[in-house]
Amino acid sequence: MTTTPVWNPQRPSPMPYHRYRPFQDRVSVPVTDRAWPAARIERAPLWVPVDLRDGNQALAEPMDTPRKRRFFDLLVAVGFKEIEVGYPSASRTDFDFVRHLADGGVVPDDVTPVVFTPARADLIDRTFDAIEGLSRAVVHLYIATSPVWREVVLGRGRAEVWRTVRGAAEHMARRAGDAPGVRFQFSPETFNLTEPDFVLELCDGLTQLWDASPDRPVTHNLPATVEIATPNVYADQIEYAHRNLARRDSVILSVHPHNDRGTGVACAELAVLAGAQRVEGCLFGNGERTGNVDLVTLALNLYAQGVDPMVDLGDIDAVRDTVEHCNRLPVHPRHPYAGDLVHTAFSGTHQDAIGKGLAEHARRARESGVAEAQAPWSVPYLPIDPADVGRSYEAVIRVNSQSGKGGVAYLLRTHHGIDLPARMRADFARVVQEATDDSGREATPKELYELFRATYLTDGAAVRLHDWSAREEAPGVHRFVCTLEAGDRVGDHEGTGAGPLTAFVDALAGAGVAVEVLDFTEDGTAAFAECRVGGVTAWGAGTGPSAAVHAVLSAVNRAVR
Numbered sequence: 001m002t003t004t005p006v007w008n009p010q011r012p013s014p015m016p017y018h019r020y021r022p023f024q025d026r027v028s029v030p031v032t033d034r035a036w037p038a039a040r041i042e043r044a045p046l047w048v049p050v051d052l053r054d055g056n057q058a059l060a061e062p063m064d065t066p067r068k069r070r071f072f073d074l075l076v077a078v079g080f081k082e083i084e085v086g087y088p089s090a091s092r093t094d095f096d097f098v099r100h101l102a103d104g105g106v107v108p109d110d111v112t113p114v115v116f117t118p119a120r121a122d123l124i125d126r127t128f129d130a131i132e133g134l135s136r137a138v139v140h141l142y143i144a145t146s147p148v149w150r151e152v153v154l155g156r157g158r159a160e161v162w163r164t165v166r167g168a169a170e171h172m173a174r175r176a177g178d179a180p181g182v183r184f185q186f187s188p189e190t191f192n193l194t195e196p197d198f199v200l201e202l203c204d205g206l207t208q209l210w211d212a213s214p215d216r217p218v219t220h221n222l223p224a225t226v227e228i229a230t231p232n233v234y235a236d237q238i239e240y241a242h243r244n245l246a247r248r249d250s251v252i253l254s255v256h257p258h259n260d261r262g263t264g265v266a267c268a269e270l271a272v273l274a275g276a277q278r279v280e281g282c283l284f285g286n287g288e289r290t291g292n293v294d295l296v297t298l299a300l301n302l303y304a305q306g307v308d309p310m311v312d313l314g315d316i317d318a319v320r321d322t323v324e325h326c327n328r329l330p331v332h333p334r335h336p337y338a339g340d341l342v343h344t345a346f347s348g349t350h351q352d353a354i355g356k357g358l359a360e361h362a363r364r365a366r367e368s369g370v371a372e373a374q375a376p377w378s379v380p381y382l383p384i385d386p387a388d389v390g391r392s393y394e395a396v397i398r399v400n401s402q403s404g405k406g407g408v409a410y411l412l413r414t415h416h417g418i419d420l421p422a423r424m425r426a427d428f429a430r431v432v433q434e435a436t437d438d439s440g441r442e443a444t445p446k447e448l449y450e451l452f453r454a455t456y457l458t459d460g461a462a463v464r465l466h467d468w469s470a471r472e473e474a475p476g477v478h479r480f481v482c483t484l485e486a487g488d489r490v491g492d493h494e495g496t497g498a499g500p501l502t503a504f505v506d507a508l509a510g511a512g513v514a515v516e517v518l519d520f521t522e523d524g525t526a527a528f529a530e531c532r533v534g535g536v537t538a539w540g541a542g543t544g545p546s547a548a549v550h551a552v553l554s555a556v557n558r559a560v561r
């Protein structure tokens with residue numbers, strides 16, 4: 001018996017967890033000397049989007065032909081080569097769409113549509129009627145095979161299920177005749193709960209019956225119809241099938257993970273490590289219940305490993321817009337790669353790291369003479385360059401009360417060309433934090449600039465500079481002449497110095513304002529000065545032709561305020 005360690009104060013849950021059984025009590029998973037843990041994914045599997053069938057059957061409002069057509073065109077444009085287009089015997093809408101594809105000549109030569117059918121002769125006939133005229137198609141037969149589904153849903157034992165499958169497969173073979181463009185697919189629905197020997201019996205029986213060959217392979221698609229276990233278990237199940245399926249070179253081993261445990265992506269990836277060659281899923285993970293595995297995430301996960309995903313997701317927002325329109329479902333803002341917020345940092349240390357990383361990336365690219373968009377990527381907190389999926393850097397850093405000086409400085413620089421000196425950043429970040437703490441909201445780049453302007457770009461009221469001029473009288477000797485208003489005293493003053501700024505400081509001293517300039521920098525857009533007046537230190541800034549003078553005046557006024 002395990003005892004709870006003292007450092008763990010958790011209490012037993014009152015929820016009735018005893019009602020559920022672990023996977024090992026529900027299905028036997030043959031123990032293998034697993035190869036998948038040490039395998040690597042070095043190329044993309046064949047991706048097969050099933051949005052127009054599995055995704056569609058999960059929608060409250062199934063797609064009509066215009067929506068399906070728009071989705072189909074998107075899938076083709078992204079680069080998918082095998083696309084499940086429907087369940088033609090399910091409804092007139094589905095049948096009509098497949099007819100639309102067949103009659104309209106809209107399927108490119110290198111794209112193969114897949115159509116889905118249950119194991120019933122009348123529905124198989126309807127399916128073949130739908131694909132009449134298509135030069136290529138995969139006809140996909142399914143039936144549930146696990147004990148609970150056999151007993152509760154189908155009311156058939158193993159032998160009866162095989163007889164049903166065999167009858168359906170023979171009927172499909174008859175309907176296909178010798179049409180060279182028709183291939184077959186079989187899915188033992190609820191594969192992950194099915195006895196492994198029964199899976200092999202059914203799949204091998206069909207490989208033989210359909211006389212699969214390397215030139216005309218059969219697809220055996222092994223779904224995690226409802227996820228039941230950790231992804232390593234699915235990987236073991238797939239590796240067992242991979243090693244034991246007959247005529248393996250005539251079989252395309254496919255997987256179809258759902259996402260009930262939230263581990264669909266992990267299941268698919270481990271299944272590919274275990275020998276799967278083809279993956280069915282939906283864009284952004286639409287599908288029954290918690291959805292099918294998300295093909296966009298899978299493809300971009302490969303991309304982020306430097307592996308060619310074999311699809312083009314370079315404009316992910318356009319892809320997302322179309323999918324959202326067709327499914328009438330939104331994509332979550334935290335959705336991997338595609339959500340509105342996934343390339344954005346609000347928190348200070350992340351922003352600091354990203355800002356430094358982007359600058360370092362630009363520097364390395366420049367030094368190696370490579371365009372930034374082609375240079376190797378290693379920016380902290382950003383798994384891929386947002387620009388690779390068509391995102392700008394605008395949304396990478398956003399500021400609220402949890403942000404720090406790095407993020408604030410980044411936004412001022414990138415949006416307004418104001419490059420705050422390193423020591424001034426903390427000063428402005430405090431101002432921003434106070435404002436965002438007060439508002440409880442994010443500060444947009446425009447609002448940040450307004451805050452910067454109001455804080456530093458106003459000359460102030462305590463010491464006012466009226467008419468003034470500065471000139472270099474002799475090399476290295478500057479004279480500053482002005483009218484200064486300090487408190488209730490107004491007077492004409494002048495000062496000299498090695499530069500206009502020191503001459504101005506000298507004039508200020510004449511007016512009784514003793515100023516020490518601790519730091520001064522100027523870039524093309526603005527000047528920044530840190531001054532000490534009467535023991536108080538403050539930063540100021542100025543823009544325009546007399547930026548330096550205004551920066552000092554602003555700092556002085558902020559110090560004496």
Ligand SMILES: CC(=O)SCCNC(=O)CCNC(=O)[C@H](O)C(C)(C)COP(=O)(O)OP(=O)(O)OC[C@H]1O[C@@H](n2cnc3c(N)ncnc32)[C@H](O)[C@@H]1OP(=O)(O)O
Pocket residue numbers: 054057087089090091117118119120123142143144153154155189225
């Ligand atoms: C995991 C998956 O995604 S499977 C795909 C699920 N998708 C859909 O169901 C969408 C489309 N489906 C439909 O339009 C309809 O279900 C149809 C047209 C296929 C069949 O409709 P109906 O004849 O009204 O049957 P119904 O929808 O109630 O389906 C249940 C019947 O199908 C049987 N059945 C379930 N799966 C299969 C199968 N693969 N092959 C043959 N029969 C099956 C059930 O045993 C049940 O039979 P029973 O009536 O003798 O008990």
Ligand SMILES: CC(C)C(=O)C(=O)O
Pocket residue numbers: 054142143187188189190221223224225226256258
């Ligand atoms: C492939 C089919 C049967 C399916 O959608 C599933 O099992 O989830």
Ligand SMILES: [Mg+2]
Pocket residue numbers: 054223225256258288292
């Ligand atoms: Mg499914």
